Amino acid sequence: MRRYLRVLTPLLIMVMAVMLSGCSxxxxxxxxxxxxxxxxxxxxxxxxxxxxxxxxxxxIMTAVIVWRYRENNKKVAYKPxxxxxxxxxxxxxxxxxxxxxxxxxxxxxYTYDLxxxxxxxxxxxxxxxxxxxxDWKWLFTYPDEGIATVNYxxxxxxxxxxxxxxxxxAMNSFWIPQLGGQIYTMSGxxxxxxxxxxxxxxxxxxxxNFTGEDFSKMTFKADAVSNEDYNAWVQQxxxxxxxxxxxxxxxxxxxxxxxxxxxxxxxxxxFQQIVMQYMNGSDMPMHHGNxxxxxxxxxxxxxxxxxxxxxxxxxxxxxxNH
Amino acid sequence: MFGTFFITGDPLILGAQVSIxxxxxxxxxxxxxxxKWKWLWTEWITxxxxxxxxxxxxxxxxxxxxxxxxxxxxxxxQLALPHLEFLHAGHYNAIFTTHxxxxxxxxxxxxxxxxxxxxVPLQIGARxxxxxxxxxxxxxxFFIGAMLFNISFVIGGSPDAGWLAYPPLSELSxxxxxxxxxxxxxxxxxxxxxxxxxxxxxxxxLKMRAPGMKLMRMPMFTxxxxxxxxxxxxxxxxxxxxxAMLFLDRFLGAHFFxxxxxxxxxxxxxxxxxxxxxxxxxxxxxxxxxxxxxxSTFAKKKLFGxxxxxxxxxxxxxxxxxxxxxxxxxxxxxxxxxxxxxxTTMVIAIPTGVKVFNWLFTxxxxxxxxxxxxxxxxxxxxxxxxxxxxxxxxxxAPADFQFHNSYFLIAHFHQVLIGGVVFGYFAGxxxxxxxxxxxxxxxxxxxxxxxxxxxxxxxxxxxxYALGLMGMTRRFNNYDTDLGWLPLNIVSTVGAFxxxxxxxxxxxxxVYSLRNHKKEKxxxxxxxxxxEWSIPSPAPMYNFARLPQVSSQDEWWEEKERRAAGVPxxxxxxxxxxxxxxxxxxxxxxxIFWFIFGFGLVWDWLWMAIPGFxxxxxxxxxxxxxxxxxxxxxxxxxxxxxxxxxxxxx
Ligand code: HEM
Ligand SMILES: [Cu+2]
Ligand SMILES: [Cu+2]
Numbered sequence: 001m002r003r004y005l006r007v008l009t010p011l012l013i014m015v016m017a018v019m020l021s022g023c024s025x026x027x028x029x030x031x032x033x034x035x036x037x038x039x040x041x042x043x044x045x046x047x048x049x050x051x052x053x054x055x056x057x058x059x060i061m062t063a064v065i066v067w068r069y070r071e072n073n074k075k076v077a078y079k080p081x082x083x084x085x086x087x088x089x090x091x092x093x094x095x096x097x098x099x100x101x102x103x104x105x106x107x108x109x110y111t112y113d114l115x116x117x118x119x120x121x122x123x124x125x126x127x128x129x130x131x132x133x134x135d136w137k138w139l140f141t142y143p144d145e146g147i148a149t150v151n152y153x154x155x156x157x158x159x160x161x162x163x164x165x166x167x168x169x170a171m172n173s174f175w176i177p178q179l180g181g182q183i184y185t186m187s188g189x190x191x192x193x194x195x196x197x198x199x200x201x202x203x204x205x206x207x208x209n210f211t212g213e214d215f216s217k218m219t220f221k222a223d224a225v226s227n228e229d230y231n232a233w234v235q236q237x238x239x240x241x242x243x244x245x246x247x248x249x250x251x252x253x254x255x256x257x258x259x260x261x262x263x264x265x266x267x268x269x270x271f272q273q274i275v276m277q278y279m280n281g282s283d284m285p286m287h288h289g290n291x292x293x294x295x296x297x298x299x300x301x302x303x304x305x306x307x308x309x310x311x312x313x314x315x316x317x318x319x320x321n322h
Numbered sequence: 323m324f325g326t327f328f329i330t331g332d333p334l335i336l337g338a339q340v341s342i343x344x345x346x347x348x349x350x351x352x353x354x355x356x357x358k359w360k361w362l363w364t365e366w367i368t369x370x371x372x373x374x375x376x377x378x379x380x381x382x383x384x385x386x387x388x389x390x391x392x393x394x395x396x397x398x399x400q401l402a403l404p405h406l407e408f409l410h411a412g413h414y415n416a417i418f419t420t421h422x423x424x425x426x427x428x429x430x431x432x433x434x435x436x437x438x439x440x441x442v443p444l445q446i447g448a449r450x451x452x453x454x455x456x457x458x459x460x461x462x463x464f465f466i467g468a469m470l471f472n473i474s475f476v477i478g479g480s481p482d483a484g485w486l487a488y489p490p491l492s493e494l495s496x497x498x499x500x501x502x503x504x505x506x507x508x509x510x511x512x513x514x515x516x517x518x519x520x521x522x523x524x525x526x527x528l529k530m531r532a533p534g535m536k537l538m539r540m541p542m543f544t545x546x547x548x549x550x551x552x553x554x555x556x557x558x559x560x561x562x563x564x565x566a567m568l569f570l571d572r573f574l575g576a577h578f579f580x581x582x583x584x585x586x587x588x589x590x591x592x593x594x595x596x597x598x599x600x601x602x603x604x605x606x607x608x609x610x611x612x613x614x615x616x617x618s619t620f621a622k623k624k625l626f627g628x629x630x631x632x633x634x635x636x637x638x639x640x641x642x643x644x645x646x647x648x649x650x651x652x653x654x655x656x657x658x659x660x661x662x663x664x665x666t667t668m669v670i671a672i673p674t675g676v677k678v679f680n681w682l683f684t685x686x687x688x689x690x691x692x693x694x695x696x697x698x699x700x701x702x703x704x705x706x707x708x709x710x711x712x713x714x715x716x717x718x719a720p721a722d723f724q725f726h727n728s729y730f731l732i733a734h735f736h737q738v739l740i741g742g743v744v745f746g747y748f749a750g751x752x753x754x755x756x757x758x759x760x761x762x763x764x765x766x767x768x769x770x771x772x773x774x775x776x777x778x779x780x781x782x783x784x785x786x787y788a789l790g791l792m793g794m795t796r797r798f799n800n801y802d803t804d805l806g807w808l809p810l811n812i813v814s815t816v817g818a819f820x821x822x823x824x825x826x827x828x829x830x831x832x833v834y835s836l837r838n839h840k841k842e843k844x845x846x847x848x849x850x851x852x853x854e855w856s857i858p859s860p861a862p863m864y865n866f867a868r869l870p871q872v873s874s875q876d877e878w879w880e881e882k883e884r885r886a887a888g889v890p891x892x893x894x895x896x897x898x899x900x901x902x903x904x905x906x907x908x909x910x911x912x913x914i915f916w917f918i919f920g921f922g923l924v925w926d927w928l929w930m931a932i933p934g935f936x937x938x939x940x941x942x943x944x945x946x947x948x949x950x951x952x953x954x955x956x957x958x959x960x961x962x963x964x965x966x967x968x969x970x971x972x
Pocket of ligand 3: 598599602645646648649
């Protein structure tokens, strides 16, 4: 049986190597196109290297020790009663502790830097897009432009995008790997996520948290284009697409899948209504992911929520203790 | 109502229905033909003997490994052929849900309890667990819970909201069908059994140790069982309460986890992970214990850093209660909270790493024998270390925003669960098999199984790390092949089937060894170190004719050294009658009532649930008022059985 294995193992490794090399360039997470994704990629590399500092020696030690002290190698020392060494014990507790402290320092720094609701520093005003996950499609509403799309996202490159996110029904997660990490969409809550694309391009986006039957159809295209193209597209949608009415929204929210769609307008305050409809039991909407630095007033100020700002603030402080 | 009772019109399910029917008929026929009903009842169903209960647990776990494994192969087949619609979305969702639940709750847990039962009383020199009757009840509650859950595949429909069933998807609004009720009651009933087992083993270890066995003289496996059982005692009540609340939401329209009415789905996510994270440590800690015992036995060396190991076990079990939020860093709890839980999670890696180093130092300057238990242990080390490292990467909260819900996460937890838990329990099974049955499992077939499992593992899961980085999220039954995910998915599926072959080899190994084996006569199959190897294999009903007197760690090893050095043996104490618990049919009958009760509630049939509940109460009373629960084995009988064992050994 050894013989078979000797043939089989290199073969499998070769097959895997071919497969892996054949697909490079599609490692979306490692090939980010925006500042958030880039920081996250850096952090992934840092943590991988720090882990490797322990991993590689352990793997080598395992191989060497297991081979060297095999039963029929009588040439090496045998110390059946050796069971303690203060030096070694200090080392095995100490080295991992040091590594973890270093990694923890990076983690803390990046956790604050990359807090999803923290605005991206930029000379441009952010573009706001509201995201609603429905069963089983994505609705994107553009409050500033007054247009809406389904399963299709377009925004200008080089400009921070401020996503406000919620869900009607099941909890999903909004993820565009090449721009940065995901955030949950939850009914009755408005989350905030800043992302930015530094290059024009069509990016893959998907729902990442399982929502039932046709969950796998919840992928979408995120199209980053130049400012002019973006404005032209907005005008085109305004002039040629149908309106999204409240009835239209209720139809859209029914369980089912959808192709890409666009709408020249949508009911004013639709996003806020979607968030608030779950709030009839408690009058306090919940708002997530506000770090102090972002400040929820500034954050929600332009959301036209008729005096809801105050509640939002309460929501975010309440959030700390759930 | 009966229209939806049996699922009809689906070839996969029809096949399952037919095969379940045929297998049941065959089993009934065989038992009747060989006139084994009485034997089955008196020797197994009513037994309170921890060794037999252990065997039944392991048998059930292997069955469930088969069921969960078939689920896995179906999932992988669909992902390798995404556009053939081999499984449509509804099926796919049900199958990955049942796969997860079965593997963790109905495979890993019973396998673990099986090994607890087999080894713990023997390792601490006890004649049984602290509460043998409760032990039997625990087994039957687990078993009936597992059956209730499994039956959903052919009756009523399987749950399909994911193995942790987040609301609102798992609420009536998201899952109006019956499946989610099977989920709740399958888990609820078996969970009560698990909680009882946890209490039982804590009591056993604290109260039943042989004279002289101080805590710091216990074998490392027993320590790990203590750590795991304590964790069960604190974690499982959370699960019970969470499931009860979800049930009330669905059954009575309570609003614990729905926003309308003031509840909050996020509360469920928090609660389920307050149980869920400790749960993964509940199943890995005993594997650590198994590896520790095996490493020192097969390297013929004392375990390196005993105190360090104990400290690591205990600190892991405490820390495991303070990391749950790492499963939802992306819920937007803010930087303070995320940073806190990222750090607590990373801290767990330290004691875990220390254990790995200590195993390596135990092997260092040893004489390593590569029998099957050791092979699995050696395979475990690199696999688990890689899995732990990717766990640390996931713990880096801002990076986890990119890993979460992706195949990177899937690869991580399978690496620690297969490479750690499954390999660990296999190692334990091979290690204690001679103690259970009096013979070893065939080495040669075992090596085939071992290599198929190991190669299959890496072929299956390494590509999944890559897929995660390529942006593939978990729980997709279908994807666009333009994304470049297809080749790696095919590789991964091939790996899964290779592991499947490994499993088949193990079944063959067991069947083959049952028929062709050499009796293991000494009772000390591996030249062991702890007390279980000081008595005959299989162990007599009463385990120890005389309770051992313990004076060190590795008591049996030192005893052998004393004997070899010619240290005079103390004259044996005279035998005394041995006090034993009597068999009881009540646990089995009670669990049947639990099934009736659970099945009634699943279907919302109170006419069925109420009699079931009355039955449960009646069996409780029946037990409380039965006083004839124990007996003595007379000295003559003990002497006869001991002499027979001695003769066998010569
Ligand atoms: C070094 C120790 C470990 C660390 C640092 C670690 C870290 C993590 C983290 C941060 C996650 C959440 C990732 C996410 O959802 O995005 C995770 C998920 C998971 N881990 Fe680990 N882990 C470790 C060991 C283990 C062990 C020993 C087991 C089981 C025996 C395990 C089983 C799991 C499971 C089952 C999940 C995810 C389940 C799900 O989402 O369905 N982990 N781990
Ligand atoms: Cu919240
Ligand atoms: Cu966890």
